[in-house]
Amino acid sequence: MLDFKTSERKLQSALSIERYIHTMGVVKAAEKLAKRYGADVEKARYAALLHDCAKDYPPDMKRRFCKEYHVPVDDIMLKTIDLTHAFLGAEVARREYLVEDEEILGAIKYHTTGKKNMTLLEKIIFIADYIEEGRKKFDTLEESRKIAFEDIDKAMAFILEHTIEYVKQRNRPLHPLSVEAYEYYKSISEGK
Ligand SMILES: [Fe+2]
Ligand SMILES: [Fe+2]
Numbered sequence: 001m002l003d004f005k006t007s008e009r010k011l012q013s014a015l016s017i018e019r020y021i022h023t024m025g026v027v028k029a030a031e032k033l034a035k036r037y038g039a040d041v042e043k044a045r046y047a048a049l050l051h052d053c054a055k056d057y058p059p060d061m062k063r064r065f066c067k068e069y070h071v072p073v074d075d076i077m078l079k080t081i082d083l084t085h086a087f088l089g090a091e092v093a094r095r096e097y098l099v100e101d102e103e104i105l106g107a108i109k110y111h112t113t114g115k116k117n118m119t120l121l122e123k124i125i126f127i128a129d130y131i132e133e134g135r136k137k138f139d140t141l142e143e144s145r146k147i148a149f150e151d152i153d154k155a156m157a158f159i160l161e162h163t164i165e166y167v168k169q170r171n172r173p174l175h176p177l178s179v180e181a182y183e184y185y186k187s188i189s190e191g192k
Contacts, residue, residue, distance in 0.1 A: 001099050007049060010097065015056050023052055025132030026125070033124045036149055040121070047107035047125050050097055054089040055082075062088060069095065076173045083175060086112040114160055114181035123152050130159050151192070157185035 002010065012020055027048040034044035057065065059081045066073050066084055069091040077083045090109035093099040107125040110118060114126055131145045140162045148155040160182040167174050 001046070001101065002097050004046060004049065007046070007097050011049065011053060014053060019052055019056055022132065022134055023049060025134040026051060026128045029128035029132045030124050033128055033148065033152075034121075037120060037124065037152055039124055043101065043104055043107075043121055044124050044128075046099070047104045047121060048128055050093045050099070050104075051089065051108050051111045051125055051129060052085065053097070053108075054092045055085040057085070057088075065092070076175050079173050083112065086110065110177075113175045113177035114156065115177045116180050116184035118156070118181070120152070123156055127152070127155050127159060130163075151189065153185055153192070154189040157182065157189045160185060 011023070015023065027045050030044040030048035031041055033039070034041045054062065054065070062081050062084050063073075065071070066088055069088065071084065071087050071091050073084055077087075087109055089111075090105045093108050094105060099105055103119060103121050106119060107121045110122050111125045111129050115122075118126070127144075127148050131141070131148050135141060140158070144155065144159055144162075147158050160178060164174060164178060164182055167178075
């Protein structure tokens with residue numbers, strides 16, 4: 001694995017300024033969440049740093065790299081090629097940033113769709129991506145920020161619910177992993 005500083009420099013040339021600023025916001029939020037829930041802070045910072053490493057690849061480049069790096073592209077991802085950036089990002093992190101840690105790679109891979117039964121680090125990156133300080137204000141942002149530090153599974157259910165609503169409103173295809181994740185975290189947090 002490249003060290004944090006080297007990765008940061010390498011990343012800067014792959015991301016737009018806006019995305020880079022967003023990324024540093026996610027690093028900060030992930031660090032706070034890791035401290036709150038007793039996760040490995042260095043892993044959280046590193047996963048956050050690389051979570052969007054493939055996001056700014058143009059669509060053709062995403063398609064080409066998915067092929068080259070053997071990233072499976074399902075029907076939903078074919079329709080919304082941007083959705084591949086998380087799965088592809090994990091492969092880019094492995095091959096170009098030399099990350100071998102499966103926990104970090106998993107957190108990059110599932111930061112957009114989520115899935116059921118996520119690891120603590122996966123949940124931290126998913127939530128940090130949503131609540132980072134640079135996000136433009138929207139209705140449920142403040143509430144998400146509050147719940148994020150109270151109960152991590154409730155935060156997952158809350159964020160997934162509102163993400164799914166947002167996707168539906170815009171008539172965008174909804175990934176089955178997100179639906180599965182929502183049902184999972186909804187039932188977990190209701191059982192608490
Ligand atoms: Fe992303
Ligand atoms: Fe992001």
